[in-house]
Amino acid sequence: MEAFSPLTAALGGVLIGLASAVLWLGNGRIAGISGIFGQLLPPAQTVVWRVVFLVALVAATALTALAFPQIGVGGVEPAQLAAPPAAWSIPMPVWLIAAGLLTGLGTKIGNGCTSGHGVCGLARLSLRSLVAVLVFFGVAILTVTVTGIV
Amino acid sequence: MAVLRLPYLATAVLSGALFGAGLYVSQMVDPLKVLRFLDFTAIPSGGWDPSLAFVIVPAILVMFIAVRIGKGRATPLFDITFHEPEYRKIDRRLVGGAALFGLGWGMSGICPGPAISLIAFQPDGLWIFLAAMFAGSLAGSLILPSGHQRRLSDAAS
Numbered sequence: 001m002e003a004f005s006p007l008t009a010a011l012g013g014v015l016i017g018l019a020s021a022v023l024w025l026g027n028g029r030i031a032g033i034s035g036i037f038g039q040l041l042p043p044a045q046t047v048v049w050r051v052v053f054l055v056a057l058v059a060a061t062a063l064t065a066l067a068f069p070q071i072g073v074g075g076v077e078p079a080q081l082a083a084p085p086a087a088w089s090i091p092m093p094v095w096l097i098a099a100g101l102l103t104g105l106g107t108k109i110g111n112g113c114t115s116g117h118g119v120c121g122l123a124r125l126s127l128r129s130l131v132a133v134l135v136f137f138g139v140a141i142l143t144v145t146v147t148g149i150v
Numbered sequence: 151m152a153v154l155r156l157p158y159l160a161t162a163v164l165s166g167a168l169f170g171a172g173l174y175v176s177q178m179v180d181p182l183k184v185l186r187f188l189d190f191t192a193i194p195s196g197g198w199d200p201s202l203a204f205v206i207v208p209a210i211l212v213m214f215i216a217v218r219i220g221k222g223r224a225t226p227l228f229d230i231t232f233h234e235p236e237y238r239k240i241d242r243r244l245v246g247g248a249a250l251f252g253l254g255w256g257m258s259g260i261c262p263g264p265a266i267s268l269i270a271f272q273p274d275g276l277w278i279f280l281a282a283m284f285a286g287s288l289a290g291s292l293i294l295p296s297g298h299q300r301r302l303s304d305a306a307s
Binding site: 003004005006008009010011012013014015016017018019020021022023024025026027028029030031033034037038041048049050052053054055056057058059060061062063064065068071072073074075078079080081082084092093095096097098099100101102103104105106107108109110111113114115117118119120121122123124126127128131132133135136137138139140141142143144145147148149150 | 223251
């Protein structure tokens, strides 16, 4: 499914917004996935809710794919990761390790990712998050342009 | 302890489930679709996919309303305080971290939410990416000043 999909995009966006709203008004927590994922190791008292959140996230992804396979990737189409630029002759695992390390390191040092800074931070009108969002979107767009990965 | 009570954990389950459903329905779980948004070079040819913007804007609007509702309350429903982010300073750490993340995101089309969400579909190479992301996050916590108070005083200076 190549095409622009504004309706499912907006519906999914509302669901993600509701997820953030529920966690904020219920538990007073920011639904930032890098933060939830990055603090799975001790100090331990908050580990339980982080684990159940992530398990529910994976389960709901699988269940909605079963219920609405026509939406596409993961439903009727196999999900696949992007291969490195062919001309660079970099092995796929090396590319994935580099991308994963950068994502983990960057979100830890910068205190957030697309959900924490992008959704929650901008909704809280945080200037810090606005700066982070402009930087990571800018660098990501530049990276895609330079690598020609798409 | 509040964080182990049933309503608290049920809230975490509901939030995680809404998040996972949202990532699938919006197709942001698909790294190639995210990359087609990040590929601004495709704008002139008409091949650009603006979907990601149509995901994040409604998400922000819904959360914006929730933040306004929260401002009228002393506490969230199931905890004794709103855990506001404590770091306020715009510093090299924030900008540098965001830049590193942007590089990784542009290489893969995978940000942390979809990375976890993709476990539902197990595409080839996902566990390598997840292990590296976890290792990167651990490495980051070693680089950051140790100790909560030290980080706070650092952030306030």
